[in-house]
Amino acid sequence: MLPGPPRHAIARWPTKILYADKKLIVLNKAPGLVAQLESSRGCDLAGVLNAVKRDLNLANTPFPVHRLDKGTTGCLVLGTSSAAARDLSTQFRRRLVDKTYLALVRGGSRSFPGTRGEISTPLVSEDGRMRLASQDSGERESRTEWEVVASSPRLPLTLLRLQLHTGHKHQLRVHLAHVLKAPILGDTLYSQSPPTQEIQSSVVGDLQDSRILLHASRISLFRYSPRRMKIQVVAPLPDDFVRICSQIEIPLDAVDRTGGLFISSSSEEQDFTGVQEVPALEGRWFPQDGQ
Known part of the structure; x- marks a missing residue:
């Protein structure tokens, strides 16, 4: 209990x-x-x-x-x-669940080796923290796909979309900070240097303690009722994340702001965002602010 x-x-x-x-x-x-x-x-x-x-x-x-x-x-x-x-x-x-994250990271558009890529460096736990391991260490696979959504024209900050293929502790935080050299804003545990004074005064000072700008944006899993369907839920970004993106002039997709619900079968995908009842699954979508 x-x-x-x-x-x-x-x-x-x-x-x-x-x-x-x-x-x-x-x-x-x-x-x-x-x-x-x-x-x-x-x-x-x-x-x-x-x-x-x-x-x-x-x-x-x-x-x-x-x-x-x-x-x-x-x-x-x-x-x-x-x-x-x-x-x-x-x-x-x-690994049947698709997990997509949004992260606001330190680094401008020229900080990245292209606009998308994949990180496969293994991780190992040491003294309660995760660190990178060598490819031949025998440690478990760790895979992260990343894509640049937009970079700020005002500050060296970038919004990334991330696909988490393996779910190891702090995987995204370590891969971004130590492989891409682009720590998540607010992550003091894995960042190798403090943010610039400009970022500190403009953005970081507004964040709560232990707040990192990492958002589990979308999750997709299978449901059976009676045929197999895949349901994708999109969680709207929190107010502080949206506010900071607005301040630094990073545009956001409408669905990332307000959330959404999508259900797909073998033949089609349907948008249930504006529909509260989902009869096929005896389910319900709860409209969020702004919908």
């Missing part, structure tokens, strides 16, 4: 439900929320899960299926039961 929530937990962490059906729930995780259950009664995630149970009138408290770092925002997948969570976890383990 999950620990009961402290009274402040539900008020402190809004339960931004993006999508829910009889097996799957996707939340838009807030920055600062530790997406891991702890034994103490002060566990923030326990409070959020209990609030989701209440808001959706569920028989059971939902189960988290994966983790996001404390400072990361975006798509967080829950199962409505332990059996549903196991089924969803199997998709993650078999």
Whole structure:
């Protein structure tokens, strides 16, 4: 049984439900929320899960299926039961889940070896931190695809779209900081140097403690009801991310601002963003601000 929530937990962490059906729930995780259950009664995630149970009138408290770092925002997948969570976890383990992130990183347009690429450097854990390992070290594969979305004309900052093919701890943060030499804005753990004074005064000073500008933007997984379909949930960017991009003149796609829901079968993809009910999956899309 999950620990009961402290009274402040539900008020402190809004339960931004993006999508829910009889097996799957996707939340838009807030920055600062530790997406891991702890034994103490002060566990923030326990409070959020209990609030989701209440808001959706569920028989059971939902189960988290994966983790996001404390400072990361975006798509967080829950199962409505332990059996549903196991089924969803199997998709993650078999690498059937497509995970797309947006990251605001340090470095201008000339900092990158082209406009897109792939990083396959293995990672190894050492003293609680991840570091790069040699290709012949025997460490597990780590694959990250990256693409430049836009660079700021005002400051040496760039928005990257990332495809996470393997899900190792801090993989994106290490690959960006130590392979691309483009640390995520706000990431003091893996950055090898502090931001410039101009970036510090213009942008970083507005960020909360432990806040890194990394957003789990899109997640796609399979659902069966009764035929196989793939559902893609897009989590809208948080206000501080949008505000900073506006300040430094980096344009954002409309769907990245407001979120969206797309369902594809073997023959077509349908946009359910403006439709609250999804009868084929007995699901519901929860419109976000601006929709």
